[in-house]
Amino acid sequence: MMTISVCIGSACHKRGSYAILNRFKALVEEKGVSDKVSVTPAFCFGECKNGVTVKVDDKLFLGMTEESAEDVFNRYVLPKLS
């Protein structure tokens, strides 16, 4: 199971991390991969100054937006599933 953890610590929350969390959840549903990928909220990763932080397994992605969430999903998450 791959895990996408989206920081909901206060700095990331203020920058819209819930929208990013929901975007990842919607992408997982759209692609029908909910049996392979879990999307979960997470606490501060210590990268608060760098925008919304997302961790995919052990890799951190900084400064995430809803658009880059889609990018990370298509370019990083999906290829690892096949």
Ligand code: FES
């Ligand atoms: S609040 Fe998200 S990295 Fe600190």
